[in-house]
Amino acid sequence: MSTPVITHGSKIGIHAISPRQAIPLVRAARDRGAAWPLVKGVDNGGIALDVKAIAPRSLTITRFVNTAEDSAQDVDRWSPADMRQHAQAAISFIADRLNAQERAAADWLEPLNEADPPGVAGWRAFGLYLCEVVREADRRGLKIALPAFNSGTPEWDEMNALVESGLFALMRDGGHILTVHEGLVRDKPVDVGFGDLIPGAPVVAGAGSICFRYRYLYSLLAARGEVVPLVISEFYGGGSYSLPPEEQVERFAWYDHEARKDPYVLAVLPFTIDPSGAWTGQDYTYAYPSVLEYLVQQKDVLNAAAPAPVITPDDTPPPDLQPPDLTPPVDLPPADNATHRVTAFQLNIRLHPFTGAVEPPKVGTLAQDARVPVVGVYKPDGLPFGWACLSPNGDQWVSMQWLTPL
Numbered sequence: 001m002s003t004p005v006i007t008h009g010s011k012i013g014i015h016a017i018s019p020r021q022a023i024p025l026v027r028a029a030r031d032r033g034a035a036w037p038l039v040k041g042v043d044n045g046g047i048a049l050d051v052k053a054i055a056p057r058s059l060t061i062t063r064f065v066n067t068a069e070d071s072a073q074d075v076d077r078w079s080p081a082d083m084r085q086h087a088q089a090a091i092s093f094i095a096d097r098l099n100a101q102e103r104a105a106a107d108w109l110e111p112l113n114e115a116d117p118p119g120v121a122g123w124r125a126f127g128l129y130l131c132e133v134v135r136e137a138d139r140r141g142l143k144i145a146l147p148a149f150n151s152g153t154p155e156w157d158e159m160n161a162l163v164e165s166g167l168f169a170l171m172r173d174g175g176h177i178l179t180v181h182e183g184l185v186r187d188k189p190v191d192v193g194f195g196d197l198i199p200g201a202p203v204v205a206g207a208g209s210i211c212f213r214y215r216y217l218y219s220l221l222a223a224r225g226e227v228v229p230l231v232i233s234e235f236y237g238g239g240s241y242s243l244p245p246e247e248q249v250e251r252f253a254w255y256d257h258e259a260r261k262d263p264y265v266l267a268v269l270p271f272t273i274d275p276s277g278a279w280t281g282q283d284y285t286y287a288y289p290s291v292l293e294y295l296v297q298q299k300d301v302l303n304a305a306a307p308a309p310v311i312t313p314d315d316t317p318p319p320d321l322q323p324p325d326l327t328p329p330v331d332l333p334p335a336d337n338a339t340h341r342v343t344a345f346q347l348n349i350r351l352h353p354f355t356g357a358v359e360p361p362k363v364g365t366l367a368q369d370a371r372v373p374v375v376g377v378y379k380p381d382g383l384p385f386g387w388a389c390l391s392p393n394g395d396q397w398v399s400m401q402w403l404t405p406l
């Protein structure tokens with residue numbers, strides 16, 4: 001499937017354990033011209049099948065609780081062979097429980113849940129293990145959602161260790177998505193911690209220590225061109241599970257309106273409706289008639305998307321080193337169409353092409369899906385990708401690796 005984007009309407013979806021009200025809610029939204037952005041079913045592959053039959057454009061995740069593999073216990077002590085064995089077990093546990101129709105109905109399978117490895121070394125090992133989980137899913141032709149971080153994790157240095165494992169490039173290339181848990185269940189405001197720094201992290205606009213903690217991680221992914229779709233697969237609105245429905249919706253709406261500023265966010269799933277067993281005390285089902293009203297009211301509201309091409313000035317001082325004398329040969333006009341689309345989440349604009357000597361100064365950035373004119377191309381034989389010139393003056397260049405012709 002192509003990378004999905006929720007262009008209109010609320011991103012509040014459904015997390016369901018026992019399908020009592022979930023499917024009637026899907027049908028009710030359809031009957032009113034709306035659709036839940038995503039429905040996640042736990043321990044029941046038929047939920048995704050029923051959702052797709054009623055609302056084919058609603059996305060779906062299927063998870064089965066796997067106490068043996070969910071939390072990746074002792075991952076920091078696993079050998080590479082151990083990691084491969086556990087990856088195969090985690091994927092088989094969920095994929096082999098589903099028939100072909102249930103597998104096809106699930107846009108993603110979620111094989112893990114709430115691992116919290118010990119420290120930086122643990123998160124580095126966890127990243128290497130998750131790479132093996134992704135490779136096993138790729139081998140079996142499956143799309144997966146992982147790893148469902150605990151709310152309030154990971155720490156900044158742990159985020160860096162996870163990113164450096166190479167996990168997110170594999171996820172991006174395979175069409176997989178990230179899942180995280182956010183929010184809190186105690187009697188606190190929904191926005192507690194919003195705007196707080198986490199230890200060691202730089203300031204990231206709109207990030208927080210509890211809600212929107214994911215934005216710290218995505219600041220790293222954007223810099224590497226490794227942004228993947230995100231689902232907040234368990235969201236806790238705070239307060240309690242007995243607030244008036246209208247107040248619950250206000251809490252969900254606060255988070256929803258902020259999350260809709262991030263095009264890579266697909267859905268926010270309050271935990272949970274239709275609970276069973278140990279989860280019966282965490283039940284938002286009673287509020288969902290009001291959530292449905294909110295969904296319908298918001299259905300035609302345009303969400304934030306990648307903006308038109310706007311070059312953001314870079315205030316970083318230029319390096320002391322002088323760039324090499326360079327007058328790159330430019331083929332005019334370019335071989336492809338003059339207008340191209342940016343495929344990276346954030347593409348750096350450089351003063352001149354990178355030739356393997358001094359890194360060119362950054363003069364701005366372009367957002368994903370920006371449309372840009374290409375006035376020339378520089379590609380000597382030694383470079384795997386060419387460089388596109390965006391300016392007739394020859395002072396704005398981007399890598400052709402992250403452009404696609406229109």
